[in-house]
Amino acid sequence: MTWLITGGAGYIGAHVVRAMAEAGERTVVYDDLSTGLAERVPDGVPLVAGSTLDGDRLARALAEHSVTGVVHLAAKKQVGESVDHPLEYYRENVEGLRVLLEAVTAAEVPSFVFSSSAAVYGMPDVDLVREETPCVPLSPYGETKLAGEWLVRATGRATGLSTASLRYFNVAGAAAPELADVGVSNLIPMVFEKLTENLAPRIFGDDYPTPDGTCVRDYIHVVDLAEAHVTVARALQSSAGHDLTLNIGRGEGVSVREMIDHIYAVTGYHRPPTVTPRRPGDPARVVASADRIAVELGWEAKHDVEDMITSAWAGWVRTHPEAART
Incomplete structure (x- = not known):
């Protein structure tokens, strides 16, 4: 197998490329380098x-690289920016995906992994978000990811393309300092x-219906996320006709205030945060249930x-380097 990784010079993409390589998979990176860094791509x-x-x-x-599978991560991803520039987000995230799928199906590539987002859920009124939870996105960014899932699924059903849409929760961490x-x-x-x-860290709103008033999120280490891609990619290549939709998270909620306290403990810095108005499109609580991928594919x-x-x-x-404290 040779996997084309779109957005493979980006933060998440570079980790997926590394995880694929460590698993013995061949990869090719496709990236416009608007935010990605060429030096992240391994020799x-x-x-x-x-x-x-x-x-x-x-x-x-x-064609040139005899690609047999695609992992599509290239996208614009800032919620607030998407509210201000919805046309740009729909062009890059939806039309870009349509053009890619057209090329993929014409080349008869059999497997396709789509980078989706927990933003598709919007503001679910549940403790743990399951894949069956209704999707009501709050931002154009979330809308483009949900539309992308529909497009991927419809293409798979029409052409036989084996597909998976991975709904990432909040990604953090790094496999190595140079990939941060x-x-x-x-x-x-x-x-x-x-x-x-x-300067004081900012909290965007402290009047949410959560225990401390700040947003609660499920944070997933980028290394775990990258390994999930390897697991899913291999599942697709092992059997034709897959149509998977999977949450990628830990099932543990952490509030913004709690996260800032954790950061103080690790860095040695401590400056009380300031509270500013809510950002448009931010839900109060989004925490994953990752049971499906654990049961079906054995990943956690x-x-x-x-x-x-x-x-x-x-x-x-x-x-x-000036940030380091002894």
Whole structure:
């Protein structure tokens, strides 16, 4: 098998490429490098620079590298930004996926793994979100991921493409410092940035219907997430006709305040947070049930929140050495 990893130079994508390589799978990275970094791609792994909106470029990459499976991670992913720029999100996330699937089916690639999101659920009124929980996304980002799932599923049923949609919960941590999340759109690096600039971390709303008033999320270590991709990819290649929808999480909720306290403990910094207004599109609580993937494929998360923060901090200090404390 040769797997084309779209977005493979990104934070999550680079971890999937590494996990695939460690499992003995051949990979090719396809990335427009708008946010991805070429240096994340391991030596020996081909890198094709291109957009998922470029059908000709995709078709050539699939043919030249004899691709037999695709893991599609390339997408725009900031909830707040999607509220301000919905057309851009629909173009990149939905039209880009349509063009990719067109190329995949034309090339008769048999397996396709789609990077979805817990954002498809919106604000579910349940303690644990199961795959059967109704999807009512609150943001254009979540809408594009749900539309993507529909498109993937419909394509599979029409063509025989074996598919899986993986609903990621909140991804954090790093396998190695050089693979850490360098952006500041996720909670942990956002807090790191504020603390190392001697500024107060921000909490977006403390009036949610949760125990401490702040949003509750299920955090998953990126290493566990990457290993889930290997498990799912191998399941697809072992049997034709799969149509999987799977949560990827730990089943444990952590509030924003609790996460900030964990960050203080790991980093040695402590600056009381400031509370600002809620961000549009943020639900109060979203925590996974990961029972289905455990039962059907035998996968479960191994890393805890401390592992996530410790490994993310090592990556942050690598690029911000002044942040280190002894």
